[in-house]
């Protein structure tokens with residue numbers, strides 16, 4: 409097996425760095441418990457809605473651990489690459505997959521080029537797994553496309569030093585506003601990395617796939633300013649330049665399988681439309697695809713690949729459908745909302761209501777076996793966050 413990766417590990421990646429229990433379960437199954445030891449651990453999510461906080465522990469579930477982690481993606485992805493290499497894969501770092509190798513219409517590998525300027529070479533393969541992320545140039549070359557009126561998010565994050573870097577709760581603020589206080593669909597987060605810093609970011613949702621004339625960097629500035637006092641950080645001193653990216657969601661990219669290839673992770677638009685989380689879905693879809701490929705190789709039967717789309721549908725179809733149906737009125741509600749002055753509660757009525765429904769969605773994710781995880785129990789309401 410060969411893995412082609414354009415960048416070199418450790419490489420940075422725009423991400424909130426939060427691993428849900430479902431992601432931790434996948435890492436556990438890959439035998440990576442030891443690699444996670446000592447990394448920041450989380451008990452759940454502290455939701456901030458309309459000036460009130462609710463601590464929502466990760467749900468109790470028979471198949472999932474009761475904790476998550478926060479780990480920088482340069483580190484996590486290096487761990488995963490090293491694990492694949494230890495299992496026998498050839499990891500071609502610093503190689504760009506330029507185009508599929510096609511033989512009578514079947515994908516039989518990739519044309520790859522070293523990013524340091526060497527000549528392109530062909531890497532032959534019986535089967536190809538497309539895992540090139542949200543932009544997915546390789547997938548587009550095979551004919552994948554995103555359903556444009558399904559949700560996607562634009563997210564941006566950076567790091568700040570904080571005395572609360574070792575906390576065990578991720579904070580999610582469900583009321584995203586621009587500089588004028590206009591409510592927008594999305595959320596802001598603070599994820600304690602445990603290394604002296606916190607990862608602070610925002611995710612702006614486009615519920616019906618529409619593009620917005622809002623600068624995400626300005627929304628991040630506003631969010632950082634709001635959380636600065638309670639997290640003890642200096643908004644003007646991020647430790648690195650903010651990095652952003654798009655997150656296609658809800659299975660919005662397809663087709664997900666061809667005669668000799670499968671599409672996983674963001675390349676398949678797999679992230680959760682309620683939360684924007686995509687790591688667990690990348691790991692899970694990768695695992696399902698690996699199972700299918702293993703069977704196809706063992707049985708010498710490429711038709712097995714066609715089962716993959718049905719597996720995805722069984723696992724996520726219903727949940728993603730609910731997400732899309734919930735998103736549509738959310739989009740209309742935000743569109744109707746008048747521009748309020750900062751702190752004007754009345755004009756926030758509709759988004760506030762949507763924020764509450766998203767609050768429950770944050771914790772009710774489908775389980776690793778297709779059933780919904782049990783709803784969380786609230787550990788209590790506090791008014792520790794002063795109303796804005």
Ligand SMILES: Cc1cc2nc3c(=O)[nH]c(=O)nc-3n(C[C@H](O)[C@H](O)[C@H](O)COP(=O)(O)OP(=O)(O)OC[C@H]3O[C@@H](n4cnc5c(N)ncnc54)[C@H](O)[C@@H]3O)c2cc1C
Pocket residue numbers: 412413414415421422423424425426427428503504505506539540541542545546563564565609651652653654655672673674675679684685686687688690
């Ligand atoms: C700001 C931000 C915050 C986020 N926060 C979270 C979070 O806290 N938790 C969470 O679960 N999800 C989060 N997400 C979503 C999450 O990052 C993605 O869903 C997840 O990384 C998808 O994994 P992937 O492997 O499919 O794609 P990626 O992680 O994007 O990996 C794709 C890889 O393919 C490589 N590549 C691309 N093109 C080529 C090519 N042509 N040749 C060779 N290599 C190529 C890239 O270099 C990259 O390493 C966030 C996203 C953003 C933008």
